Amino acid sequence: xxxxxxxxxxxxxxxxxxxxxxxxxxxxxxxxxxxxxxxxxxxxxxxxxxxxxxxxxxxxxxxxxxxxxxxxx
Numbered sequence: 001x002x003x004x005x006x007x008x009x010x011x012x013x014x015x016x017x018x019x020x021x022x023x024x025x026x027x028x029x030x031x032x033x034x035x036x037x038x039x040x041x042x043x044x045x046x047x048x049x050x051x052x053x054x055x056x057x058x059x060x061x062x063x064x065x066x067x068x069x070x071x072x073x
C-alpha cells in the first residue's frame with residue numbers, strides 16, 4: 001500500500017514497504033544535478049527523510065547561487 005504526503009517545501013513523499021521515498025516537485029538545472037543535487041531520496045523513517053530533504057533544499061539553493069555567480073563571471 002502506498003501513501004503520498006506533502007512533505008518538506010518542494011517535496012512529496014510516498015510510503016513504501018521498507019520506508020519512504022521523497023521526490024522533488026520542481027526541476028533541477030543540469031548544473032545542480034552535476035553538483036550533487038538529487039531529485040529523489042529514500043529513507044527508513046520520516047525523521048531521516050526530513051533531514052535529507054532539508055539538506056537537499058539547502059544544497060540546491062547554494063548550487064543555484066554558484067551557478068548564478070558562474071554565469072556572471
